[in-house]
Amino acid sequence: MSGLFRRTTFLRQTEPRPRYDVVVIGGGVSGLSIAYNLAAKHGIRNVAVFERAYIGSGGSGRNTQVVRANYNTPETIPLYKASLGLWRSLSQELDFNIQFSTQGELDLVHTHDALEVERDKSLLNKAYGVETHILTPDEVQKRCPLVDLTGGGELPVIGASYHPPGSLARHDSVVWAYAVAAQRLGVHVHEGAEVTGIDVEGGRCIGIRTDRGAVSAGSVVSAVAGHSSLVAGMASVRMPIRTHPLQAFVTEPYKHVLDGLVSSMDLYIYISQTARGELLVGAEILPYNTYSTRSTFDFLSEAAKRSILILPFMAKARAMRQWTGLCDMTPDSSPILGKSEVEDFYLAAGMGTWGFKGAPIFGVTMAELIATGRTPTLIAPFHPARFREDRMVPDAASAGTH
Numbered sequence: 001m002s003g004l005f006r007r008t009t010f011l012r013q014t015e016p017r018p019r020y021d022v023v024v025i026g027g028g029v030s031g032l033s034i035a036y037n038l039a040a041k042h043g044i045r046n047v048a049v050f051e052r053a054y055i056g057s058g059g060s061g062r063n064t065q066v067v068r069a070n071y072n073t074p075e076t077i078p079l080y081k082a083s084l085g086l087w088r089s090l091s092q093e094l095d096f097n098i099q100f101s102t103q104g105e106l107d108l109v110h111t112h113d114a115l116e117v118e119r120d121k122s123l124l125n126k127a128y129g130v131e132t133h134i135l136t137p138d139e140v141q142k143r144c145p146l147v148d149l150t151g152g153g154e155l156p157v158i159g160a161s162y163h164p165p166g167s168l169a170r171h172d173s174v175v176w177a178y179a180v181a182a183q184r185l186g187v188h189v190h191e192g193a194e195v196t197g198i199d200v201e202g203g204r205c206i207g208i209r210t211d212r213g214a215v216s217a218g219s220v221v222s223a224v225a226g227h228s229s230l231v232a233g234m235a236s237v238r239m240p241i242r243t244h245p246l247q248a249f250v251t252e253p254y255k256h257v258l259d260g261l262v263s264s265m266d267l268y269i270y271i272s273q274t275a276r277g278e279l280l281v282g283a284e285i286l287p288y289n290t291y292s293t294r295s296t297f298d299f300l301s302e303a304a305k306r307s308i309l310i311l312p313f314m315a316k317a318r319a320m321r322q323w324t325g326l327c328d329m330t331p332d333s334s335p336i337l338g339k340s341e342v343e344d345f346y347l348a349a350g351m352g353t354w355g356f357k358g359a360p361i362f363g364v365t366m367a368e369l370i371a372t373g374r375t376p377t378l379i380a381p382f383h384p385a386r387f388r389e390d391r392m393v394p395d396a397a398s399a400g401t402h
């Protein structure tokens with residue numbers, strides 16, 4: 001960790017106590033949501049979050065802010081639908097404006113295979129009470145006149161899947177909202193405090209070691225997204241995870257022209273406009289594994305080219321900033337939520353490209369599991385043991401990656 005991170009703390013800081021009822025490793029949206037829910041819903045306030053850098057320095061401050069529920073399995077749709085329900089009132093619940101805004105999501109389709117997948121998905125979404133419609137090219141044009149239906153003359157749009165509840169929320173506001181609300185309830189959020197070890201005795205997790213000393217704990221939760229395998233490894237728990245980089249860029253700010261999210265299911269590209277007016281472009285994960293967050297010119301030029309194919313006005317926009325985050329991908333493209341094989345060591349991991357939208361429900365359900373010992377029905381299918389038991393929840397088609 002660099003000296004810069006160590007000195008950069010923004011929240012009120014206190015010395016770590018020698019013991020907490022629950023220790024959460026990772027000050028991203030998942031960890032903070034779990035800590036907040038333990039205190040707010042279960043009265044467990046002797047809780048600490050240990051964040052090695054600053055809150056939101058991982059994927060939570062680097063994502064493209066998309067919140068939606070148009071997933072594609074009987075397990076994932078209810079999970080993200082429940083999360084979307086929580087997002088709607090999160091500003092009020094946390095007393096912090098998270099800039100949540102529902103503007104719809106338009107997923108353009110260019111091939112018949114992709115259209116079939118989207119048709120099936122829309123039927124399954126409807127069966128679970130999630131609004132997702134198939135649009136004709138004319139309907140696409142009415143909804144978003146900026147779309148080039150010829151796909152730059154290369155990839156004509158033959159239809160689209162439209163998800164009216166698709167929303168956006170300001171990522172760092174969400175992180176701060178959870179952190180401040182948790183602190184108000186007595187939770188300690190330690191920034192610049194790295195967890196360097198996890199103590200396990202007789203098959204039970206009993207605490208952590210940090211660069212600020214050892215801390216004992218009733219339960220420990222790992223919520224470190226792109227570093228899940230490394231942190232779980234400290235408790236000798238092996239994770240079926242591969243860590244991939246995911247990049248994004250924004251243009252300079254422009255007058256508001258684009259409502260909601262426009263994506264292409266075949267080009268693996270998506271574009272929205274932030275409240276500040278920047279056009280925000282995201283793509284799929286890169287195919288290789290790394291812990292490096294170095295951004296590449298190849299990504300920038302390819303993502304810009306693909307955006308111009310569907311939204312030609314993007315050709316005049318000037319790229320301003322690009323960045324990279326880490327995505328822990330599971331074999332089934334679904335999260336890992338539950339107890340590990342080590343007693344009192346919990347995992348909120350495998351956050352891939354879906355961890356931001358899921359964070360509100362991940363926090364509620366993981367807090368309930370830790371507080372009561374009972375696994376909430378919504379997260380039962382996402383138990384860490386599912387890989388060993390061959391009960392995976394395959395949903396790669398919804399994760400926006402190959």
Ligand SMILES: Cc1cc2nc3c(=O)[nH]c(=O)nc-3n(C[C@H](O)[C@H](O)[C@H](O)COP(=O)(O)OP(=O)(O)OC[C@H]3O[C@@H](n4cnc5c(N)ncnc54)[C@H](O)[C@@H]3O)c2cc1C
Pocket residue numbers: 025026027028029030031050051052053054055056057058059060061062063064065066067193194195196223224225226227231246247248282323324325326327348351352353354355356357358
């Ligand atoms: C470019 C990009 C776009 C994305 N777009 C979307 C999107 O539109 N919608 C969506 O739902 N998801 C999206 N995601 C995924 C989403 O950002 C993540 O799944 C989510 O932020 C994970 O949150 P988290 O709290 O679990 O982890 P993180 O936010 O990564 O937080 C984990 C924290 O753990 C800390 N940590 C690591 N090791 C240690 C240690 N040893 N000790 C203490 N602290 C440690 C890290 O510093 C980090 O701050 C995107 C990701 C990227 C990179």
